[in-house]
Amino acid sequence: MKQDILTGNEAIARGFYEAGGKIATSYPGSPTVQIIEACKAYEGVYAEFSTNEKVALEVAIGGSFAGVRSMVSMKHVGMNIAADPLMTFTETPTNGGFVLITGDDPGLKSSQNEQDNRLFAKFANMPILDPSDAQEAKDFTKAAFELSETFETPVMIRITSRLCHARSILNLGEREENAKSVFVKDDKYCMIPPNSNKAQFFMKERLEKLADYNEENTFNVLEEHGNETLIITSGLVYNHLKELNLKLDVLKLGMIYPLPKKYLTELSKNYKRLIVIEEMMPFLEHELILMGIPCEGKKFFSFTGELDSQLIYNGLLEAGLVTGQKKSNNMTLETVNRLPLFCAGCPHRPIFDILKKSKAKMVIGDIGCYSLGVLSPTEISHSIISMGASVGITKGIKKAMGLGQPDEPIVSLIGDGTFFHSGIPGFINLLHQQKDFENMTFLILDNRTTAMTGGQHNGGSGTFNNNDDLHIDIKSLLETIGFKRVIEVDQYDYKKTKQIIDEEIAFNGISIVIAKGQCALKYKVKKTPYYVDPEVCIGCRTCIKTNCPPLKMKQYDGIAKLKSSIDEDMCVGCGICAQVCPVGAIKLVTERNEVKS
């Protein structure tokens, strides 16, 4: 049999392909970005990163209506945006198989919250499959399409960030061609009352049938060793538990909602105790308790973060199921920290340097690479909530200032990806009941890519990237909406940009500054590097404060004082350090070579 080693994300894409899937959509967000990137490599698949998760879900609904197997994948918080179509789509009988992948992030490794999307599936009356490795990620994806078409239901596959990126070996299968006819025109797809009233009964019966199906334990595995305690778990947590090599009785659930009540009730009678091990919320624990099956769980295991083998062992120790010492799960020792920073040549660097020196007292941030503006040494952003939220929040703050709160200059940040995702409605709303002299400055950081997730396309990236087909000009769009004061700047011209931003912060009204510098990483910017002339450098550290990776103070031979230096391998030649230097000590290496020769 043909084998490969794939990540959980790649395995899902493979499962989609083998199941004959045709439409795959998403919005880039860690940890699920790779699914669409992997889908794009398969023949006979249409894959896209849509404008946002709501649109992605809608495109996949269209695919399902048209009779083809369709899949939408998203980061956990994407579900919040996609919830509107989902909560109504789930009332309709699914035609072409429909699978929703949610990438949950226990431990918040790259997220603003830790929401447990298993609750979303329950909320939407849909079943959940929870794979534990790449093989299951693939197998469950294929099975999910079967379930979806058999029970006319959307199916959630819930995967966690660790498993999204973990590789393991799996067997590959062939693609099966699989399409149904286009949906037949029917009231069942028109969700207005009384059709939607009937749909409530349809969903209830559907869930009951799914629970009956789960009684067959197609996805659940019981391991028995004759103990008095039964462990119930699912997903990657199962493999962390197995790693401990304990002879425990374990029920590994593959289909974690709706649960098989009859089976679990009977099984529980064989045991004195049931212990649930699950990450984040006590979802399974609560389901069991609702079924009248007594169990324990969260009293031994953390409500937040990942559960690795060590934490599972410690919980079992507390529960009295193992003996010994607590295990440490601390991977690192205390030493100098290493915070992430803007890349060499990053267009955000001059903007944040300018903002730090500006009169802006309040800076409302948003989601993107520029989230780093919260961290040391920039420490300029005062809030980050969710995609596109900065614009609405800024308006609210300004209106509150108009009603007696202390008035001060306010700057709002938004990237191009976030602008297209969900920032535009906020901008439209700004002009509603706008008053004169409401001073708000919006900085749109248009680096022409969705950078933080690895450089995916967005509504404006076609301008720089020949492979992208959307060329929306943000300035024209904003002017069409009705904004009068929209200024484009090239932030690599530091002095001019600083002057404009300072003027706009002082301007008593709404102004929008679009910074056009492109992502240095995505567009592989590499120009002539700079060097520091230690004879000219006064050691003032103005350049160092821009926090650029190649810059560091250095002890030069024969010079007592520390002077700045540049690692020429790392420097991409953006020239910001040279422009902020008060004495002109930073020059192109070509100038030094001229001196030498």
Next chain:
Amino acid sequence: MINIMICGVGGQGLVLTSGIISEVARRAGYDVKTNDVIGLSQRGGRVWANIRMGEKVYSPNIIPGEADFLLAMEPLEGFRYKNMLNNQGVILMNNKIIYPSDVVFEKADYPSEAIEKMLETYESYALNATDESVKLGNKMVANTIILGMLASKLSIDDKIWMDVIQERVPKKALDMNKKAFTLGFDYVKNGS
């Protein structure tokens, strides 16, 4: 079971490196699981990966104190994850320093002495793979030097390593990668 801990700085190409090792291990007949930390990885923060290979692997995570190899793509990062190693653990290090912000801002000293002490305590092989790779033509082959170092410590056929590297690196960089691999391999084999 062989546990390999890799650590470095975002942008150093750890995902590609762990991908090559895991595919080599698979072809050599091992069960394999890996665990890559992906997130803000391209922006100079700390990154790490785990590779576990053996007859049957359950968890992709290495338990602290159970790593057989520490592949440190940067010295401070190697030091940070030192406790992942078991007592017989081997350190393979690119000793090219990438300074963290706190050192650049003169808020903290780079722990050079502690790193030296660590290298003396364990069986260690450290060289400036970045400088060596620049000499070979491109700093991006530094990790291939480290792969060569690892290969000389694992008993997996060289041909498997070469096949996988060939499939995963750009064609025009193949020769450079072969040279880098051999450089690392010989460095450990000859003990210097």
